[in-house]
Amino acid sequence: MHAWLCENPVGVDxxxxxxxxxxxxxxxxVLVEIKAASLNFPDLLIVQNKYQIKPPLPFVPGSEYAGVIQAVGEGVEGLKVGQNIACLSGTGGFGTHTLAPAALCMPLPDGFNHVDAAAFIMIYATSWHALIDRAQLKAGETVLVLGAAGGVGTSAIQIAKAAGAKVIAAASTDEKCALCKSIGADETINYTAHALPNDFREAVKQATGGKGPDVIYDPVGGDFAEPAFRAIGWRGRYLVVGFASGPIPSLPLNLALLKGASIVGVFWGDFARREPKANAQMMQQLAQWYGQGKVKPVIDRALPMAQLKEAYALMGSRSVKGKLVMTN
Structure with missing residues (x-):
């Protein structure tokens, strides 16, 4: 087999x-022949030694992948040679083959292609856990999605719409805003046209008729967090999903008091570990939604596995809409 090896975690180069x-x-x-693997933000952090999980060296990066089972180890039940699966195991995806923990493999129903499957688990599990489980989103509520044209952002739009919510998508270009509209967003905010903090806050209030969003889905952090939280509605839920912009923000807690609002942490990985039955039910529901056409990953492009470094550069440029996928 061949694989991209990280022998010294000093960066992509x-x-x-x-x-x-x-x-x-x-x-x-199980031994998996990898057909496709997606690029996620943790895949960049892990090769820079900046991720919370630090695998023993050398390791093969690539947290999420899909492929065909080639061999099955002792004690594995419910999986067989020749079966199509997707897996999010944290490492191993950027190669031609990998060993995957059987317990983390998601059997793929007929019609679930490898490229979509490789881009599915992390973003949809995160957004479902955030919106449906942690925020208890109800039909008719309004959700503001920050970083809405990225992988988790696009999945959040689709899941919120499937739950019957109104979605306001915030993204950095008119092109990204158009993408968000095309997958279901009701309104969009181009935040480069609304200067932080006050203009952006006012744009959010205007888009909600002055009421403020019921739920804010924030995978961005940084300078957007406080103005977004200042615009939240009464009894609003602010979902702390990640910090793609880099800095971890500090929110004045008096804002939570004044709005009767909740700051809600979203850590899908630990949810899956601590509550495996609930996670399995969630993944089954998401696979059904995919089959029904309610959710479908937005794929920016699929590149040959040999072009992994180019894919990393694209992700770093913040020009990507949806997900990047590497194929064998």
């Missing part, structure tokens, strides 16, 4: 494409 022995699955593992 240090990754090397190497031939390594194809492993055999141990107990509880």
């Amino acid at each position: 240090a990754l090397t494409w190497k031939e390594i022995p194809t492993p055999q699955p141990g107990p509880g593992q």
Whole structure:
């Protein structure tokens, strides 16, 4: 097999494409021939040694992938050779083969293609856990999605619309705003045209008729957090999803008091670990929604696995709409 090896986590440039022995699955593992793997923000952090999980060196990055099972280890039940699966295991995806924990493999129903499957688990599980579980989103409520044209942002738009909510999507260009509209957003805010903090806050209030959003989905953090939170509605829920802009914001807690609002942490990975039955039910529902056409990953482009470094550069340029996927 071949894979992109991270032998020194100092950045993308240090990754090397190497031939390594194809492993055999141990107990509880399956060997997967990788057909597609998506690029997620943690994949950038992990090769820079900035992610909370620091794998032993050397390792193969690529947290999320889809492919075909080639071999099954001892004790594995419910999976078989030749079966199509998707998996989010944290590492191993940027290669031709990997060993995947059987417990983390999602069997793919007929019609679920590998490119979509490789871009599915992280963003839709995060957004479902955030909006449906943590925020208890109800039909008729209004959701403001920040960073709405990115991977988690596009999934949040689709899940909020499927739940019967009104969606206001905030993105950085007119082109990205148009994409958000095309996948269901009711209104958009181009935040480069609304200077932080006051203009952006006013744009949010105007888009909600002065009421403020019931739920704010924030995977961006940084300078957007406080003006967005100042615009939140009564009993609003502010979902802390991530910090793609870099800085971790500090919110004045008196704002939560004045709005009767909640600041809600969203950590899907630990939810999946601590509440596996609830997570499995969620993933089953999401797969059904995919089959019904209610959700579908927005794929910016699919590139050959050999062009991984180009994909990283595209992600760093913040020009990507939806997800980047590498294919074998």
